[in-house]
Amino acid sequence: MGEMNKEIKKYLESLLPASSASVAMLENDAEANHVPIIDRSSMHMINLILKIKQPEKILEIGTAIGYSALRMLEGAEHADIITIEKDDTRYHEAISNIQAWQRDHQIQVIAGDAAEVMQELAESKKQFDVIFMDAAKGQYQTYFDLADKMLTSGGILITDNVLFRGMVYSAEEAPKKYKTLVRKLKAYNEMLMNHPDYHTSIIPMDDGVSISYKR
Template sequence: MNEELQDYLSHLIPETPGWAVELETQAKADHVPIMDCLSMQLVMQLIRLHQPRRILEVGTAIGYSALRMLEANPNASIVTIELDNARYQQAVQNIKKLKKDSQIKVIHGDALEIIPALATAGEVFDCIFIDAAKGQYQRFFEAADPMLASGGMLISDNVLFRGYVANPELENKRFKTVIQRLRAYNKQLFNHSAYTSTIIPIGDGVAISYKNNQEGVDQA
């Protein structure tokens, strides 16, 4: 998306709540990457439309996206996983400060260990949001897929990764492995028989995948 169009769309977004502005300022000061405003608005709109009761987030950071998803659907409950201890502590404090700790559970640890444990415990989610280590998206997806309900929604952020994924001529040697893995992940989503996917070229690229309703398929 060109800068002029992005600027135009950014100015159309309604005023951000004060608490969210504070978190955006905190993230910027601490150099913590959070979703850009347009991508966040897209995710929030998807949450409003889909109204998931239970959301699993892989990559909490400081709690910004979890809180904004809850803003979009105040009746949801969210389980979110963060590996970095400092960010985990920030997230817990931010969520508790806004009195949302009864609806947002933050788990500290490696998602590749925690997700299988949640699956073994029989957890089920209506929406899964992946926004963590880009080179591990396929592994996150494969571990979390059994927990996503039929008719559920999978959202993956940063799937175009600065434009490198879509344009081999721009490929950066420093991120070669990440770029290759994201390409493989995108291909997997689009070729997966249980999912119907699309990528919105907004922000750093947001993939939206619908888990096909198997009951509906069988009845047809």
């Protein structure tokens, strides 16, 4: 990221409303324990989309400590959210945080492999107005194939980290340990942008967020 882009990012972040005490506590906890959570700027944009869409049912792939699920209720106050987390420690942390916020009547956390849980949800004919993917980036295509079965017409698919540190534009130059991941992400982005059933825009903010509208 160039110096100009860094300054723009810093400026835009300065315009965001201050986090509430409860939100700041989650952000500080995530930072202290090196738990990746969605950037505040991206979260702010997602909540704008949710305010416009006003979804009733949201599916989240990748709960972590429950930060984004809880924050999404700021944009979609009356929504019901199902969120999936594979890591047992984070699953229990998310449950604790959601209960502390008294939102366990709206947010259901399911422990397990995302693809397996999504397959079960699809077989149960679950439908969602918004699906947010923020989990194993190398599995995004698999998640998409399952999400497509559950996303309603007119629904929104949001995918985080699709630019992966800016590496996707030059997969050949990515460090060896990331080459396979970057190639998969690049293929995923190209699939989304060219899918006949979706209208997609990739927003180059933070680590890249794609917003896809299902026709």
